Amino acid sequence: MERPVLSMRQVLLAAAGVAALGIASGQAFAAEPFLVGALNPVSGAGSPYGSGMQKAIAMAADEINADGGACGRQIQVVSEDTQTSPDAAVLAVKKLIDVNKVQVVMGTWSSGVTLAVMPITTAAGLPEMNTSGAPAISTEDKADLVWRFQATNGRFGQAFAKIAKERGFKRPATMAYNNASGLGNTEGFAKAWKEDGGKVVASVVYEPKQASYRSELQQILAANPDVVVMGSYLPDTTIILREWYQSGQNPDLKWIIPGWAANEKLVEALGPDVTQGVIAVDSISNENAPSYAHFAEAYKKATGQPAGSNVYAAMTYDMMVLWGLAMQADCSKLTPEAINGRIRGVDSASGDKVFTFAEGKKALEAGKAINYQGASSQLAFDQYGDVTPDFSLSVVEKGEIVRKSVVTIGK
Amino acid sequence: MGFSLFANLAFNGLITGLVVSLLALSITLVFGIARFPNAAAGDVATVGAFAGLLGPLAGGGTLWIILCGMAAGALLSVAFYFLLFRPLAGKSAVSSLIASIGMAFFVRAALTFFLGHDQRVYPLPIVRAMPVGPLRVQPTDIEIVVAAVLALAAVFSILHLTPIGKRMRAVADNAELARVSGIRANRVLVAMWLIAGLLAGLSGTLLGVKTVVSPEMGWDLLMPAFAATILGTIGNPVGAVLGGVLIGLAQELSTPFVGFTYKLGVGFLVLLVTLLIRPQGLFAKNSLVR
Amino acid sequence: MLSYLLAVAVVALIYSLMTLALNLQFGFTGLINFGVVGFFAIGAYTSALLSQAGLPLELTLPCAALAAGLAAWPVALLSLRLRIEYFAIVMLGYAETIRLVISQEEWLTGGVRGLPGIASLSVGLGIPGDPTLVAFALALACVVGAVLVSRRLVHSPFGRMIQAIRDDEDAVRALGKSPGRFKVAVFVVSCLFVGLSGGLYAHYITYLAPDQFGALLTFYIWVAMILGGAGSVGGALVGSAILLGFIEGSRFLHDLLPGVSAVEMSSVRLGVIGLSMMLLMRFRPQGLLGGKAGCG
């Protein structure tokens, strides 16, 4: 993508070229670019996803620009790193708003970051789009300026419960990494499971970064569960599964693990014997929609990675496309508040289904109502600005992660 | 059932404690002889664990992994002695402590810059445990016990049976006096940092065998290792190992009463109460320093 | 741009309150506090929880300072009993235990899920205007206050005695004065600053979670103090400014160095902090600005 070394001369030439282009395009469109802030977890705990999320926003912006922009305005993306830390994110969003003058902020990942950034974007009257799971985000968003493209922790738990039930488990136990997401998943599961009349035989919350989880595991195994539902991450899951297998206890025990922990790396670390039968659950993109096919192809081209390796990238891609469509819906009013108010309009259940920005733009120009079907999910925001994506159920069989079914849960 | 539960908890505590002990052994040597808490020990262990990934190239098997890790630990340790800690020798312990924290950050930054944040595992077969009474003993457990005993025996005999060990104890006792009486402190300190590096590398690779290799693993082990060091009195190798085991036992055995998430706090509480009663730590008698 | 610079400045000011405190403790008295972030957390949660219980910020911020001071008192007594290296490690454990308690006691602190929706400084104090500007003005006022208090303290007979304690505790005893009383007083008073700093932070970020109170922050404050020079009141401010300038500056550096990815940049950030700690200790232990160690 980037040339590694540029001579000074080349830089100057390029700069002159860009300047000339800028003048030319300025004359052609007679409008300055519309500034969008991409605020992603490029470093820190979210780093496996952050770069892909950032690229997906840029990809969507490129598509919009290639189609002549939204309302004739080119989209210009300014990227910042949250470092997956609320403190760094607060300064980053201030920079985006005050220095770069962006009109919308999208792509925050962890709940802590989103909760810290929200008050600032809201105070500036700017919408915020995130992929976080904490329920508090919905209740704190009093101005309806915050949009969530990811399933809440509670919905994850519901999916776990539905899967456990479908698979005929009777005696589930839970193990949670002691953070908001870990607790959210297992407590969401327990709630849904108990509402359905079931009983959780044991539950353990553990502190991360330990040299061993044997005592925690022992308490779970002593209750003789038939399945353990995990709210965990890759390193602790690796250690816990290995210690379980080595102990030789409850060899028929099954595991339901979130997809970010039960992935190829887990299988690679532990081998096919240990991971045989592990059930991986993940929120999945809107895989059968043309928008996903379109996105997946572009993502593969841009990053060299399969779109399936980063579910959050599809979400941030949808953020940008949806925003572009909301702009396009009424070119006379392009203030952030006005565009924010039109988001539900381009996602309306009664509208024509559209799958790309170009399709949507054409339909809008023809005066039709539209319903953008996202690459990450069909969107369909509820009153809190939350989406309900589908979940995938995969099982590890002989070292391969095999997709078994797609799980849809009600709102 | 009650006995079996506590026996298992105690066994888990013993093994976890021994992993901590090995790093504590490295820290206690530096603490006793160079007179500062070496916060970089954990990250030296991490480098050892990463170097252990080269083990399979050299010959495979746990032994080669450990040897590679120990070699890397020793190399890094001695290099930083010459570059950093020797010039700081005359200054206060706080200077060296802060510099060692800086070294820890720097080493970890270099690791993540070049190798990224992903976890790695050693290509070792995963073996089922043997039942011994109520316990389930894994091969890793035996390796850890053997390594800890050997390491402690080695450190103890070096300190008490070899000429260089004798000089180490002399320097630990009184660096000024040792210098006056013709002991070349430099050579003693090189030997000491070498051993400290070997021990850190050993603890890193064993932790890697037991868990996964990641850039933060050593730093996360540092606090318990510090606690074990001062619980057992600085400069006392036996104290460091017993301190580690004691904290491990206290943490695991407390879990039926305080829950799992508070067990790290229990370790701290044990340390605090001990220090309130015995400000010098538990084993002040046989320490290198007074 | 101005508002962003103000935002960075607010954080720098919040940090400099802690740096001033650490400077009183270590720079002037020779006390080693590796648990700064623990007192910071106590201040932050005290003010946030009290304000959510309905108390006005005019009250919660002083309470934040008091709570941290109160928590510092037994710790200070402990410091008299332990040798300094032991105390340093115990303090690391103390701060970590506070973080642990915050993440476990969900009924009080919101646990690992955090405490969202804390009143911002401008809303909480009912001051109209740009929230960042309000925060800046308030933080600046607090720092000016803390500097004045520090200066008055350092240039008093009390300040003379704490510097004497730093230089030689036995000699102080030989003058018939117990170092303990002075150490405890300095420790508690400076932790008031740290608690206040935590309170300001809570109402500036408006969201608290245990993750924000890791040991790294303590080391940042140590770096800031050493950068500015231990034993120099003005140096504490400069040190914090340099530290924040570097941490935030790396954002812009990233725009200039396209070859370095943001992930690598985070490694570079940690590496530079580490390197500067080593180099400062090695070559300029008196700080970048200090002429010689220990000038008031």
Place this chain on the structure above:
Amino acid sequence: MAEASLCVQGIRKHFGGVSVLEDVSFAAPAGGLSGMIGPNGAGKSTLFAIVTGFQAGDGGSVLFKGQDVTALPTVQRVRLGMARTFQVPREFGSLTVRENLMAAAPGQAGEKLRNVFFRPGWIRAEEAAIAAAAEEWLAFLNLERVADAPASSLSGGQRKLLELGRALMVRPAMILLDEPFAGVNPVLVGEISERIRELSAKGIGFLIVEHNLAALSRLVDRLFVLDRGRLLAEGAPAEVLADAAVREAYMGGSA
């Protein structure tokens, strides 16, 4: 003998199996000039530390001005009027010479934080008084020239004077000097001796532990000899020095 100001009775101390002090007793008169000599390893430093409260003895007692101070910490002994200096001077290096002296003034209201912040006027007046007292001693010790220099910049002899000045600020009844002449040039040795004599004339008692026998015997009016943990002899310098046992122990019989 004049009324004893410092009275040491039956002090014992051992480290491990080695006995350092065995039943040492002596009495230093109030306002007098007493000296203590002994070869290296005689136990002088240990005795000094026990008398000043920096170490605890294994037995025996220390009486000061008729009061048993054996169990009292250093700080309280000093408050009763027992000041000391150190063998290797321990000045407050980052403070000026003047500040070193001022820091030593006892019972300062300005050392309480509430006074610092709420009664600045009182502190200012107190500081003026302390500064005047310090000024006097600086002049007496001939340290005026370096009064505002950092103490760390002084020469070895000047540091000894500074420590003496600090001890004087405490307004002591007795000052214990730990090797005041060690590493000091002969001219300054004379000057320090002269100052000590003048102070003694003003009624301040001295107990001087010294290695420099010549300087000491010229200065003191009572001499104690310590050898291998025991008090070997005591009396007027001339008569003690004539003692054969002392000559044997201290000078190997050669002097």
